[in-house]
Amino acid sequence: MLDKALTGSKLYWAWVLFLLVLVGIGTAAYIKQFNYGLGITGMSRDVSWGFYIAQFTFLVGVAASAVMLVIPYYLHNYKTFGRIVILGEFLAVSAVTMCILFIFVDMGQPMRIMNVVLHPRPNSVMFWDSLVLSGYLALNLLIGWANLHAEKMGVPHPSWTKPLTYLSVPWAVSIHTVTAFLYAGLPGRAFWLSAVMAARFLASAFAAGPALLLLLALLVRKITRFDAGKEAIQTLGKIVTYAMFVNVFLLGLEFFTAFYSHIPEHMASFKYLYMGLDGHNKLVPLMWTSSVLAVVSMSMLVFPQIRRKEKLLAVACVATFISLWIDKGFGLVIGGFIPSPMDHVTEYWPTGIELLITMGVYAAGILVLTVLYKVAISVKVANEYPAPLKGAVEEAH
Amino acid sequence: MKIDRRQFFKVAGWGAAAGVTAMNVVGRFGSGGRAQAFESMETPETVKAKQFAMVVDMSKFKTKDDIQKVIYACHHTHNVPNWGNPKDEVKWIWTDTYKHVFPGQESPFLDEAFKEMPFLVMCNHCDHPACTRVCPTKATFKRPDGIVMMDYHRCIGCRFCMAACPFGARSFNWRDPRLALNMNDLNMEYPTRTKGVVEKCTFCDERIAQGKQPACVEAAPAGGLVFGDIDDPNSDVRKALARTYTIRRKPELGTGPNIYYVIGGGETNAG
Amino acid sequence: MYNGGKIIIGLAIFLGIATLPFFSNIGTAVKRPEPSLDTPVIKEVQAQLGRKDVCVEPKAFMQANHMRLLNEWRDSALRQNKRLYISSDGRKFTISLQNTCMHCHSNKKEFCDRCHNYMAVKPYCWDCHIAPKERGGQS
Numbered sequence: 001m002l003d004k005a006l007t008g009s010k011l012y013w014a015w016v017l018f019l020l021v022l023v024g025i026g027t028a029a030y031i032k033q034f035n036y037g038l039g040i041t042g043m044s045r046d047v048s049w050g051f052y053i054a055q056f057t058f059l060v061g062v063a064a065s066a067v068m069l070v071i072p073y074y075l076h077n078y079k080t081f082g083r084i085v086i087l088g089e090f091l092a093v094s095a096v097t098m099c100i101l102f103i104f105v106d107m108g109q110p111m112r113i114m115n116v117v118l119h120p121r122p123n124s125v126m127f128w129d130s131l132v133l134s135g136y137l138a139l140n141l142l143i144g145w146a147n148l149h150a151e152k153m154g155v156p157h158p159s160w161t162k163p164l165t166y167l168s169v170p171w172a173v174s175i176h177t178v179t180a181f182l183y184a185g186l187p188g189r190a191f192w193l194s195a196v197m198a199a200r201f202l203a204s205a206f207a208a209g210p211a212l213l214l215l216l217a218l219l220v221r222k223i224t225r226f227d228a229g230k231e232a233i234q235t236l237g238k239i240v241t242y243a244m245f246v247n248v249f250l251l252g253l254e255f256f257t258a259f260y261s262h263i264p265e266h267m268a269s270f271k272y273l274y275m276g277l278d279g280h281n282k283l284v285p286l287m288w289t290s291s292v293l294a295v296v297s298m299s300m301l302v303f304p305q306i307r308r309k310e311k312l313l314a315v316a317c318v319a320t321f322i323s324l325w326i327d328k329g330f331g332l333v334i335g336g337f338i339p340s341p342m343d344h345v346t347e348y349w350p351t352g353i354e355l356l357i358t359m360g361v362y363a364a365g366i367l368v369l370t371v372l373y374k375v376a377i378s379v380k381v382a383n384e385y386p387a388p389l390k391g392a393v394e395e396a397h
Numbered sequence: 398m399k400i401d402r403r404q405f406f407k408v409a410g411w412g413a414a415a416g417v418t419a420m421n422v423v424g425r426f427g428s429g430g431r432a433q434a435f436e437s438m439e440t441p442e443t444v445k446a447k448q449f450a451m452v453v454d455m456s457k458f459k460t461k462d463d464i465q466k467v468i469y470a471c472h473h474t475h476n477v478p479n480w481g482n483p484k485d486e487v488k489w490i491w492t493d494t495y496k497h498v499f500p501g502q503e504s505p506f507l508d509e510a511f512k513e514m515p516f517l518v519m520c521n522h523c524d525h526p527a528c529t530r531v532c533p534t535k536a537t538f539k540r541p542d543g544i545v546m547m548d549y550h551r552c553i554g555c556r557f558c559m560a561a562c563p564f565g566a567r568s569f570n571w572r573d574p575r576l577a578l579n580m581n582d583l584n585m586e587y588p589t590r591t592k593g594v595v596e597k598c599t600f601c602d603e604r605i606a607q608g609k610q611p612a613c614v615e616a617a618p619a620g621g622l623v624f625g626d627i628d629d630p631n632s633d634v635r636k637a638l639a640r641t642y643t644i645r646r647k648p649e650l651g652t653g654p655n656i657y658y659v660i661g662g663g664e665t666n667a668g
Numbered sequence: 669m670y671n672g673g674k675i676i677i678g679l680a681i682f683l684g685i686a687t688l689p690f691f692s693n694i695g696t697a698v699k700r701p702e703p704s705l706d707t708p709v710i711k712e713v714q715a716q717l718g719r720k721d722v723c724v725e726p727k728a729f730m731q732a733n734h735m736r737l738l739n740e741w742r743d744s745a746l747r748q749n750k751r752l753y754i755s756s757d758g759r760k761f762t763i764s765l766q767n768t769c770m771h772c773h774s775n776k777k778e779f780c781d782r783c784h785n786y787m788a789v790k791p792y793c794w795d796c797h798i799a800p801k802e803r804g805g806q807s
């Protein structure tokens with residue numbers, strides 16, 4: 001099946017080449033970081049995790065969100081998602097790949113990565129995170145690939161994928177729960193020390209992931225002959241709507257607890273993020289952008305009339321995605337470090353090299369996504385436009 | 398039977414996997430066994446304890462120099478680099494003011510002298526350290542004598558421990574520490590670190606094995622830093638704790654910090 | 669097999685590149701390294717013991733297993749706080765690469781590096797442990 005990724009239009013190859021160039025630039029930047037040390041990033045003694053870990057956290061959510069397609073389709077037999085569920089599974093594969101790469105580029109001693117396997121400490125949440133993430137990668141790749149292969153052959157999905165699919169549902173919840181536990185179990189970080197952290201992670205993931213998937217489905221329809229279907233897209237829109245409202249509700253809970261209780265250390269990070277602390281306010285514009293976009297997206301999503309217009313729905317999804325990316329892919333991780341445990345404010349901003357490496361990782365992930373989507377869509381299209389048209393279809397991408 | 402290319406790759410793949418496994422098994426058990434069993438023991442002079450602890454008596458530090466000597470003793474003994482900037486900073490023992498050492502305890506009417514007093518801070522060698530709990534590789538771990546130890550060989554530089562420590566006691570080598578060390582003024586008996594690992598105070602584990610007190614304790618004015626086994630009622634630490642009122646940093650978090658502070662007798666403090 | 673010709677040419681090119689180092693080094697044998705034991709402390713110890721073929725363990729064992737011994741030493745000292753090594757003939761040594769090994773083998777360049785360079789191994793010991801001659805700068 002992989003051979004389907006080796007034939008394609010000029011546009012396809014130009015895109016692949018473009019991504020490879022970005023991966024190359026990212027690799028060169030990484031070599032520079034490897035030789036210099038992580039001091040080449042904006043991180044410091046006080047803000048000891050930065051952009052990489054924030055991206056990792058955000059992308060675990062994107063990966064977990066595949067479950068929003070798997071549940072309706074496999075558990076409730078919601079046929080409308082039949083055409084799109086593979087896109088969700090392959091998006092998860094790509095997202096987990098990026099997660100692993102982000103963890104890798106964040107390591108001080110990457111050559112020792114096998115120590116996690118050789119000397120595991122089961123008490124460590126990070127140990128479990130590496131376990132559930134690699135398991136989730138395997139599950140999605142296996143299920144997606146096997147089912148797609150069956151579709152190509154025109155036979156029913158192999159029966160052994162069924163229990164794996166059921167397993168993938170709690171597994172998806174687990175990857176984001178465990179990722180939330182990385183933060184929510186630390187005694188000295190009041191901003192993260194919240195019982196709703198995992199729930200909020202899942203809510204924001206189930207908004208951001210399907211929003212991205214919806215946009216991808218629209219894009220796929222535009223550049224290939226594969227159409228996920230109006231109804232599938234509308235259902236995705238509803239999922240985004242509910243999840244986004246739940247997420248903002250949970251964020252509101254955090255605000256209430258911090259500010260009504262008026263406990264200084266619980267308020268401090270929120271103050272830093274939204275108002276600035278001790279005259280430091282680098283993240284304030286970014287956080288308000290996120291808030292404004294959240295309001296925009298919700299006030300669009302909540303009206304069915306607006307949601308039914310696909311162009312407006314797309315706009316709402318872009319707003320949702322960017323809002324949540326800022327909130328979780330930046331503010332949540334950085335905010336937890338400010339102020340420091342000794343109540344000092346040290347600010348953080350990523351450096352150029354850091355951004356180039358981040359870009360390289362994203363390019364690698366998008367490359368994985370491109371190849372997997374190419375295979376999936378080729379199979380689907382070949383099934384829908386049988387023999388006489390087949391040659392022309394292959395040409396189309 | 399004719400096999401197609403697909404089957405061929407499948408078979409070749411499994412064959413290669415089996416080969417690698419076999420090589421590993423042979424490599425482990427097949428050759429190069431040790432000539433004799435490895436035997437090692439604790440040095441007889443090792444200072445023993447169930448839980449090491451320290452009392453910092455701020456009233457004994459009269460001048461800035463008293464403090465500087467302590468910091469120098471530690472940082473020179475352990476080849477701690479001096480970067481001169483907060484971004485790359487590495488420190489094992491340092492000072493900060495009351496507001497930052499005991500956040501949440503400050504009052505607007507605190508005596509000026511206390512407000513500015515430079516409290517010595519370091520790793521608390523907690524009873525239930527958050528840092529060792531989160532370390533995915535056991536690179537940092539709690540010893541039976543209570544020391545929260547660092548194995549720099551094992552550390553992968555994930556910095557989870559830095560996020561977990563509520564006391565800001567841990568430093569990361571953002572760059573090669575040798576670039577910030579005077580290579581002509583090293584302690585030749587102690588290593589440096591390498592870039593990409595976390596480091597911190599280890600209560601001078603290497604000196605304890607030689608029957609000595611930690612370097613900071615030796616460099617401090619008499620009674621300024623008291624070190625010993627908090628589990629032993631006759632230890633200097635316990636005697637110091639019995640004498641006067643002491644406080645700890647953030648005890649409410651339940652990590653059980655083992656550095657105790659005597660805030661001072663009122664009339665004396667370091668300027 | 670379709671595209672058979674192309675595959676065979678590709679394989680030939682690959683084999684050529686993969687084996688290039690072997691062909692280019694034919695006939696240029698590099699001399700076997702001779703790690704030097706010529707330091708004042710080693711001379712003294714040899715005189716005391718009246719034999720020349722023993723380190724903390726017999727020479728043959730050390731040649732084959734010094735890296736394993738060092739790994740054991742590392743874990744013993746750092747992780748178990750057992751810092752006294754008892755050798756197979758009952759002698760005791762403080763477990764320390766920097767202070768015990770390098771006290772005798774104060775000639776890292778003529779001892780460690782000769783073999784390691786020959787074998788093209790780069791142990792990361794010296795990223796942290798200070799080599800004896802680094803006092804005046806990088807060795």
